[in-house]
Amino acid sequence: MVDAMAAPDEPRDDAESPEQTPADAPEEVKADAAAADGSSEHFHAARLGDDVGDRPRKDAPDPKEAAEPDDVIHQPEDVSPDSSEELPGKTQRVDAEGDEAPIDAEDTQKKRAALVYNPTKVEPETLRARVAELAAGADWAEPLFYETTVDDLGDDATRAALDEKVDAVLVAGGDGTVRAVAEALTSTGVPLTIVPSGTGNLLARNLNLPLTDTDAMIRATFEGDVHAIDTGIARIRRADGEIEEHGFSVMAGMGLDAAMIQNTRDDLKKQVGWVAYVDGAARSLVGAKPFRVMYQLNGHRLHSAKVHSVLFANCGALQGGVALIPDASIVDGRIDVAVLQPTGVLGWLGVWRSIVWDNSVLRKFRAGRRVLERRKDTSVRYLRGTGIELATAPAQPIELDGDEFGEATRIYTRIVPGGLAIALPKGHDVSTL
Incomplete structure (x- = not known):
């Protein structure tokens, strides 16, 4: 956690001089x-x-505690979900064919990745097949696949994947999906792979990632470099x-x-x-x-x-x-x-x-x-x-x-x-x- 009352940092352009509170102020x-x-x-x-x-109020959940699956900070009701309205409102895991799978995965001794994706922003069958193929080529276990839903932009799914002790998480969807997955992974040390898709890809653009080479990004999960960035x-x-x-x-x-x-x-x-x-x-x-x-x-x-x-x-x-x-x-x-x-x-x-x-x-x-x-x-x-x-x-x-x-x-x-x-x-x- 950053110390919110750390030593002063000078503004790049000094803020306007302090002034008396205006009469029209709320x-x-x-x-x-x-x-x-x-x-x-x-x-x-x-x-x-x-x-x-950084000292939270007694009624404000601590971010680290809020990352636990049983104490989730849910999106406010007025947030428009980044997923299809036809999908059920719960964390949803599917198998490689797209059929519903048990939320608890089988144990494995190999490394394993999880893919969290928005089915309205990608071609699910193609993406799941390619992630599974490249994982097998790297001698990793079959990946876990999670689809975003109306009530889960991807943060709950990511926490479910973390419960399974995955070694990496891939995300494919719009900026909202990437934001939700990144939120759940903050301070965990588990690497995030961004598979560019959706409208903005703002984080991918700021990292200068290849926006049209899906394979390059999937391969990065298994054989790439890991770099720490701020969030x-x-x-x-x-x-x-x-x-x-x-x-x-x-x-x-x-x-x-x-x-x-x-x-x-x-x-x-x-x-x-x-x-x-x-x-x-x-x-x-x-x-x-x-x-x-x-x-x-x-x-x-x-x-x-x-x-x-x-x-x-x-x-x-x-x-x-x-x-x-x-x-x-x-x-x-x-x-x-x-x-x-x-x-x-x-x-x-x-x-x-x-x-x-x-x-x-x-x-x-x-x-x-x-x-x-x-x-x-x-x-x-x-x-x-x-x-x-x-x-x-x-x-x-x-x-x-x-x-x-x-x-x-x-x-x-x-x-x-x-x-x-x-x-x-x-x-x-x-x-x-």
């Missing part, structure tokens, strides 16, 4: 600011009671006071980015892939309004700002080669934060220029970086630290790795350094991670 936020009185220690204690830094934890507080913890591999967000995902049409997403998010963005921008937040990096002072969105990143690349946070690293033990606070149409043009042009083009060249050093633009503000907590009222939509997770009034995100073991093709270049 009453809950005003109470937070009054309790803080300029002290980060009092800020944490006043806002979350016993939930100071994220988000502690979410709902408007009714309920607290949940969930993992994320790429990024979490509150505000407009989550609304954009909520407004993305499922049918369009199936037809054109990630480009469908452009439609969601256009429809979200029509009614987009800024909202007041209080935020604090671990070890830093409390700040107030009006924002449209706040993004918490473990790694920074999006689809289409867009570098949302170009300096974010998946192996540095730090969380990178992008605060979007545009003003008017020109402000949104500044956001577009910063993300699409500055980060994805200019930063690649020395002359471009010199231009950026002289430019002053507050439309997007970048921060970095070991963790950050944010409070707002009323509740705002949130997302984790591109999946909507309802609404929350507070979110605390942190990084687990080296918390996830990833299987990579032999000799895969990790120098750019």
Whole structure:
């Protein structure tokens, strides 16, 4: 676990100067600011009671304990499942032919892998057969196969596989399936193999994995390299006071980015892939309004700002080669934060220029970086630290790795350094991670 109250980490771009709590700030936020009185220690204690830094409240489940099969943190009811509505809502294991198999597997003296897959995003028969064939070629036991269901995005299935003492887990599905499986594997030491499939493949893209070579990734399970990467934890507080913890591999967000995902049409997403998010963005921008937040990096002072969105990143690349946070690293033990606070149409043009042009083009060249050093633009503000907590009222939509997770009034995100073991093709270049 990361020490949430570790020594201060300076933001890359110093956060806006502390200011008096605005008159239009929500009453809950005003109470937070009054309790803080300029002290980060009092800020944490006043806002979350016993939930100071990484010390969970008595009513908040500990992440390690929550990984046990009998004490599972389930997805909130308002989360749209990343699986077929026709599938039963339970952990489901099948055999190599796709027929239902007992949840308890037979013992074996050989190494064994488990494949967790979303049957709506892959060709199950082909994938199961290839994983079984390559496992046999490596002298491993027959793999265990788990299909995601309405109520199990993959985390319960992964915990069932861990109960069987598997030596590796493969995941095939959308970003939501990868997120759920990675959450269950965090801090276990069991390697995860990502078989690219689905719409985004954001974690695979940030790891520079071959997106079209399924065999290369399956082989990595049995003969590849294992590399430790960071993973994220988000502690979410709902408007009714309920607290949940969930993992994320790429990024979490509150505000407009989550609304954009909520407004993305499922049918369009199936037809054109990630480009469908452009439609969601256009429809979200029509009614987009800024909202007041209080935020604090671990070890830093409390700040107030009006924002449209706040993004918490473990790694920074999006689809289409867009570098949302170009300096974010998946192996540095730090969380990178992008605060979007545009003003008017020109402000949104500044956001577009910063993300699409500055980060994805200019930063690649020395002359471009010199231009950026002289430019002053507050439309997007970048921060970095070991963790950050944010409070707002009323509740705002949130997302984790591109999946909507309802609404929350507070979110605390942190990084687990080296918390996830990833299987990579032999000799895969990790120098750019």
